[in-house]
Amino acid sequence: MTIDPVLSVEGLGFAYGARTVLSDIDLTVDPGELVAILGPSGSGKSTLLRLIAGLERPAGGRIAIGGTTVADARSSLPAERRGLGLVFQEDALFPHLTILDNVAFGLKGLPRSERRARALDALDRLGLADRADDWPHRLSGGEQQRVAVARALAPRPALVLMDEPFSRLDSALRQQIREDVVAVLRDTGVGVVLVTHDAEEAMSSADRLVLMADGRMLQTGTPEACYHRPVSVEAGRLLGPLNVVPVEAEKEGVVTPFGRLTLDGSTTGIGDLAFRPETLMRSSDGVEARVVSRTFAGAVTRYLLSVGSVRLEMKSFGADPELVEGQTVRVALRTETAPTILSRDQP
Ligand SMILES: Nc1ncnc2c1ncn2[C@@H]1O[C@H](COP(=O)(O)OP(=O)(O)OP(=O)(O)O)[C@@H](O)[C@H]1O
Numbered sequence: 471m472t473i474d475p476v477l478s479v480e481g482l483g484f485a486y487g488a489r490t491v492l493s494d495i496d497l498t499v500d501p502g503e504l505v506a507i508l509g510p511s512g513s514g515k516s517t518l519l520r521l522i523a524g525l526e527r528p529a530g531g532r533i534a535i536g537g538t539t540v541a542d543a544r545s546s547l548p549a550e551r552r553g554l555g556l557v558f559q560e561d562a563l564f565p566h567l568t569i570l571d572n573v574a575f576g577l578k579g580l581p582r583s584e585r586r587a588r589a590l591d592a593l594d595r596l597g598l599a600d601r602a603d604d605w606p607h608r609l610s611g612g613e614q615q616r617v618a619v620a621r622a623l624a625p626r627p628a629l630v631l632m633d634e635p636f637s638r639l640d641s642a643l644r645q646q647i648r649e650d651v652v653a654v655l656r657d658t659g660v661g662v663v664l665v666t667h668d669a670e671e672a673m674s675s676a677d678r679l680v681l682m683a684d685g686r687m688l689q690t691g692t693p694e695a696c697y698h699r700p701v702s703v704e705a706g707r708l709l710g711p712l713n714v715v716p717v718e719a720e721k722e723g724v725v726t727p728f729g730r731l732t733l734d735g736s737t738t739g740i741g742d743l744a745f746r747p748e749t750l751m752r753s754s755d756g757v758e759a760r761v762v763s764r765t766f767a768g769a770v771t772r773y774l775l776s777v778g779s780v781r782l783e784m785k786s787f788g789a790d791p792e793l794v795e796g797q798t799v800r801v802a803l804r805t806e807t808a809p810t811i812l813s814r815d816q817p
Contacts (some may be wrong), residue, residue, distance in 0.1 A: 482531035506672035509682030521533035554631035555622030745809035756802030
């Protein structure tokens with residue numbers, strides 16, 4: 471049985487005047503799926519969300535919500551008729567309305583008792599039912615953000631769009647609120663598009679990532695696949711540091727500074743071996759590396775190493791007393807996560 475996606479975006483394009491901001495975006499979100507859109511500032515994430523929300527009109531392509539086309543190059547359904555829940559960074563609660571009335575605000579056309587019951591139910595899910603009669607200014611930033619999520623969920627939409635919803639919160643609080651909100655969203659079974667520029671937030675919250683740069687999609691896949699098997703250096707670096715070593719692939723395997731490796735799908739020719747800093751480790755039968763620098767960062771320590779003419783980053787738990795600047799050690803690649811070969815022909 472095939473399940474219809476709650477959101478389907480095909481070949482979407484958008485320009486501000488003569489400036490193309492999005493091109494050829496394809497995206498689907500299944501019921502209950504959380505898709506995070508990650509990209510650097512200016513990559514077009516918010517514009518994509520605004521198009522899905524109905525706040526901008528596409529120049530080309532199609533957007534369908536629940537199987538119904540809501541926008542294409544010819545027509546566009548207004549935002550309020552798309553039945554979406556929206557949580558935007560700049561969202562403010564109405565200061566003159568109680569928490570309950572803020573949440574009930576979007577529940578037009580229902581009897582008063584039903585509105586109240588639904589708003590209370592949404593607040594209860596977010597753990598704020600006891601603050602229903604309170605005023606927004608008496609809530610903390612994290613509580614206000616949870617109210618904004620309750621407000622988006624109260625009309626029971628099939629799809630919620632969130633643009634940097636946690637970025638105003640300080641980092642300790644942010645992780646907790648994010649985990650709580652994601653748990654509620656998962657429990658609700660709603661489809662979610664989460665826009666963020668925070669790689670950890672995207673990877674820890676989403677079922678699937680959409681990596682973007684310059685208005686284009688670079689890669690889509692599970693967080694694990696995108697992290698360990700990037701399709702390009704650009705895509706890989708959006709999720710964190712990536713070691714990139716030029717290699718030559720031959721029929722028998724790939725010639726690397728770590729010896730000859732046999733990798734799935736390796737092709738012949740020149741390419742780049744790509745792997746994460748934590749896949750490097752000390753090993754007595756590894757290759758010689760000189761420690762260029764060491765940066766202690768609490769739980770992990772980062773080392774910059776030189777292996778011949780190549781600079782590599784290694785990351786490990788704790789701080790190894792032997793890995794100090796100028797020291798020569800031996801390192802190898804962990805075998806659990808095979809490195810990826812990126813062909814130089816790839817975009
Ligand atoms: N109203 C506008 N008029 C003209 N250009 C705009 C407008 N809004 C955004 N842009 C441009 O469109 C591009 C995409 O912007 P967008 O806000 O979608 O990126 P983003 O990935 O969400 O960035 P950020 O993470 O900084 O919010 C940027 O180059 C931006 O300068």
